[in-house]
Amino acid sequence: MTIIASWNINSIRIRINLIERFIKEVRPDVILFQEIKCTNEDFPDFYTALDYKAVINGQKGKFGVAVLLRKELDFNQVKVDRKILLKESRINFIYIKKLDLNILNVYTPNGNPIDNKEKFNFKMLWLSELKEISKNYVDNIKNLLIAGDFNVLENENDVKNFDNWEKDALGCYQARKKFREILSCGLTNIVRIFKKPGEIFSYWDYQRACWERNDGLLIDHFLISPKFLKFVKSINFESKYRGMQKPSDHIPIWISLNI
DNA sequence: ATGGCTGAGCTACTCAGA
Numbered sequence: 193m194t195i196i197a198s199w200n201i202n203s204i205r206i207r208i209n210l211i212e213r214f215i216k217e218v219r220p221d222v223i224l225f226q227e228i229k230c231t232n233e234d235f236p237d238f239y240t241a242l243d244y245k246a247v248i249n250g251q252k253g254k255f256g257v258a259v260l261l262r263k264e265l266d267f268n269q270v271k272v273d274r275k276i277l278l279k280e281s282r283i284n285f286i287y288i289k290k291l292d293l294n295i296l297n298v299y300t301p302n303g304n305p306i307d308n309k310e311k312f313n314f315k316m317l318w319l320s321e322l323k324e325i326s327k328n329y330v331d332n333i334k335n336l337l338i339a340g341d342f343n344v345l346e347n348e349n350d351v352k353n354f355d356n357w358e359k360d361a362l363g364c365y366q367a368r369k370k371f372r373e374i375l376s377c378g379l380t381n382i383v384r385i386f387k388k389p390g391e392i393f394s395y396w397d398y399q400r401a402c403w404e405r406n407d408g409l410l411i412d413h414f415l416i417s418p419k420f421l422k423f424v425k426s427i428n429f430e431s432k433y434r435g436m437q438k439p440s441d442h443i444p445i446w447i448s449l450n451i
Numbered sequence: 452a453t454g455g456c457t458g459a460g461c462t463a464c465t466c467a468g469a
Binding site: 203357401 | 453454457466467468469
């Protein structure tokens with residue numbers, strides 16, 4: 193049994209208590225964080241005492257991603273040779289030997305506003321490079337999990353009122369089509385096996401009492417390659433972490449694997 | 452009602468988020 197978690201943490205430094213609670217409750221083998229909002233040097237060392245090691249790709253003040261792994265888990269970093277994906281600190285790519293699994297932790301650019309060509313085109317190009325990696329790994333029959341904050345609504349029911357999102361970089365057809373192109377390489381969005389569209393969200397805005405009104409979005413996803421799909425046992429949305437003191441606006445999500 | 456929060460950087464606000 194293997195547990196892999198993902199959490200857009202919206203600053204790692206002020207969320208340590210919540211993370212420690214989550215780790216003690218779930219004991220994941222691997223945790224993917226997005227939006228750590230700090231440099232590698234400023235990444236807090238709460239994890240060594242909990243028997244984890246870290247792979248950090250940070251930058252000052254914004255974006256930034258990191259992976260925590262149980263310390264006994266051997267891994268390699270996978271080289272990424274793609275300009276757009278490397279422009280900001282938004283990915284980690286690792287290979288876990290014991291599982292024979294490549295894991296790509298992603299924090300996709302938001303892309304708003306949609307009429308700001310620079311921001312929106314960057315998101316589209318970013319997702320295009322993600323698609324190229326997906327195609328390469330699936331075509332060469334390498335096991336791949338891409339997980340994290342995709343900033344894309346896959347289904348119209350992944351938000352309460354989709355009409356408000358059709359002209360937004362998260363819900364517009366260009367972004368949703370690009371996401372579909374990634375899936376069409378052969379990846380499965382794990383949530384679709386277990387949950388109906390609209391049944392579950394992964395993000396609630398801090399504004400307008402969105403949490404209290406359950407007015408959320410499902411934009412965090414786990415995409416798995418064909419050969420590995422048979423190991424997937426469950427997906428778990430830890431919604432209670434949105435209701436705690438000083439929460440992230442995203443919740444932790446974890447999958448369990450029969451391997 | 453394109454933001455009514457929130458965090459970082461930094462010390463007065465802006466940028467970014469989604």
